[in-house]
Amino acid sequence: MSSNDENVLILPDCCKDIYSFENIIKQLESVYEKQVKILDLSRISFVEPFSMVSLLLLGRNYLRKTGEKLTLINVPLIILQYLARMDFEKKGIFKIQQTLTEKQKLKRSSFSQKVIEIIDIPNKERESVKIISSVISLFRKRAKHILKYWLSDQAINYFVTVISEVCQNVFEHSLDSGFLAIQTYNIGKEHLVRLVIVDSGIGIEESFSSRKDLKYETGAELIQMALTTPISSKRNFGYGLCQVNSIVKKLNGSLYVRSSKSSVAMIHNKKNKNGAYSFFKNNLPEFPGTQISISLYHNRN
Amino acid sequence: MEIVINKITKKLKIQIPDLITRPIGKRIYKYISDKVENINQGEVVVIDLSEILVIDPSCSDEIIVKLINESRKDEKPFFVKLKNLSQMTEMNLSSVFDSYREFSNDRIVVITDDITSKNFYCIGEVSNIEHEIIKYLRINNQAKLSDIASFLNKSKQEIEEVLSKMYGLRIVRIDESTKNVYSTV
Numbered sequence: 001m002s003s004n005d006e007n008v009l010i011l012p013d014c015c016k017d018i019y020s021f022e023n024i025i026k027q028l029e030s031v032y033e034k035q036v037k038i039l040d041l042s043r044i045s046f047v048e049p050f051s052m053v054s055l056l057l058l059g060r061n062y063l064r065k066t067g068e069k070l071t072l073i074n075v076p077l078i079i080l081q082y083l084a085r086m087d088f089e090k091k092g093i094f095k096i097q098q099t100l101t102e103k104q105k106l107k108r109s110s111f112s113q114k115v116i117e118i119i120d121i122p123n124k125e126r127e128s129v130k131i132i133s134s135v136i137s138l139f140r141k142r143a144k145h146i147l148k149y150w151l152s153d154q155a156i157n158y159f160v161t162v163i164s165e166v167c168q169n170v171f172e173h174s175l176d177s178g179f180l181a182i183q184t185y186n187i188g189k190e191h192l193v194r195l196v197i198v199d200s201g202i203g204i205e206e207s208f209s210s211r212k213d214l215k216y217e218t219g220a221e222l223i224q225m226a227l228t229t230p231i232s233s234k235r236n237f238g239y240g241l242c243q244v245n246s247i248v249k250k251l252n253g254s255l256y257v258r259s260s261k262s263s264v265a266m267i268h269n270k271k272n273k274n275g276a277y278s279f280f281k282n283n284l285p286e287f288p289g290t291q292i293s294i295s296l297y298h299n300r301n
Numbered sequence: 302m303e304i305v306i307n308k309i310t311k312k313l314k315i316q317i318p319d320l321i322t323r324p325i326g327k328r329i330y331k332y333i334s335d336k337v338e339n340i341n342q343g344e345v346v347v348i349d350l351s352e353i354l355v356i357d358p359s360c361s362d363e364i365i366v367k368l369i370n371e372s373r374k375d376e377k378p379f380f381v382k383l384k385n386l387s388q389m390t391e392m393n394l395s396s397v398f399d400s401y402r403e404f405s406n407d408r409i410v411v412i413t414d415d416i417t418s419k420n421f422y423c424i425g426e427v428s429n430i431e432h433e434i435i436k437y438l439r440i441n442n443q444a445k446l447s448d449i450a451s452f453l454n455k456s457k458q459e460i461e462e463v464l465s466k467m468y469g470l471r472i473v474r475i476d477e478s479t480k481n482v483y484s485t486v
Contacts, residue, residue: 125324126324129322129324129325132321132322133316133319133321136319136321137316154388154389157354157355157387157388157389158389160319160321160354160355160357160389161355161357161358161389161393164319164321164322164355164357164359165357165358165359168321168322168323168359172323229403229404230400230403230404236404236405237362237400237401237404237405239358239359239361239362239396239397239400240358240359242396242400243358243393243396243397246396
């Protein structure tokens with residue numbers, strides 16, 4: 001996928017959904033081996049929220065490892081507009097050569113309140129609690145736009161619980177900071193709302209390393225355990241991820257958790273006779289930390 | 302003793318309608334436990350959750366579960382009742398109690414002032430007999446062991462065992478002088 005210039009990596013058009021971003025993660029090893037300094041986004045036609053914040057993590061990991069920022073070039077206008085709207089550039093993690101004129105920038109009006117722009121989740125408890133409270137406050141203000149197709153008091157309160165519990169895991173367990181973003185958009189025949197909370201910390205398996213009593217064979221098995229039983233790395237019980245999964249099930253949505261080299265997808269909106277479809281993957285290319293995506297779907301017809 | 306959570310949050314400058322995260326729960330619990338330190342044995346502590354829309358599971362663990370566990374200590378037994386719960390709070394508490402029961406081999410139950418979405422006056426797992434006793438005492442306020450046994454058509458011995466467990470869970474009160482009269486929380 002590299003162009004003639006070995007310092008440039010042309011990214012494949014793999015930011016359309018949470019699973020295809022894996023193709024970008026696969027190329028990370030070559031980014032470091034070949035000392036890539038520039039990412040060419042000319043082939044990217046669409047960026048969904050999970051891919052967007054995962055790209056941010058990728059850039060941050062690179063910055064931490066090399067001390068330099070990756071440069072993004074040939075970003076299609078529509079993608080650049082979206083990234084700017086979501087405060088991607090403001091994080092200061094990438095160098096982006098292109099700039100938008102005032103006319104080109106997407107306006108932040110009440111009609112565009114179907115998003116919560118990328119927010120930093122700190123790894124310090126006190127700051128993080130403040131941020132989480134403000135995120136929830138902002139979510140409540142925008143909930144009627146964000147959850148337009150799923151709107152009820154119950155759905156809003158469910159989301160508040162989910163946001164709180166997943167964000168807490170960032171400062172409590174990951175030992176790193178993270179990002180959050182929410183967006184409602186249309187894809188194909190569906191309206192979709194996606195909440196993503198990501199970090200590049202120690203990952204789920206490492207955080208549970210002191211729990212010698214837990215029996216599991218793979219990282220995906222441990223993730224599934226965390227989603228279905230109230231285990232905790234720090235105390236006798238932990239309710240967070242278990243309750244999150246339970247809520248996503250009630251909302252008939254899907255939940256995707258990727259951590260280090262494993263991932264689990266619980267697709268409650270598509271069921272078979274045994275319950276939700278679940279997919280488990282191990283031995284994925286290493287991508288530090290834990291990335292969580294929660295999605296709700298609504299048929300447009 | 303009545304503890305109104307939204308007054309505590311005002312004092313502690315905690316934004317509501319949501320109580321979220323363990324650190325927030327710890328702060329609120331510290332305030333409550335200082336108040337509860339001076340209560341009398343056997344007193345009922347009513348936690349008023351009006352204006353609170355969501356207490357997340359972590360916060361519930363730090364406030365409600367801790368308070369209930371404190372109430373169950375033999376040194377100074379007291380009782381906890383919840384009132385003005387939102388549906389989400391009830392749901393989160395219920396899942397916390399279910400998890401607790403599943404993994405600690407110990408039940409945790411709390412009496413509620415209002416009827417819950419499951420048509421009970423409590424949150425947490427209770428048996429059918431326990432449920433009937435709670436309803437009976439709610440209507441009659443207090444009753445003798447013999448009356449309760451008669452109402453349920455069971456032996457006094459069987460009901461006494463059930464009531465002893467319920468007392469241990471702090472979902473029924475017992476008259477300390479007679480040890481024979483039970484009352485609602």
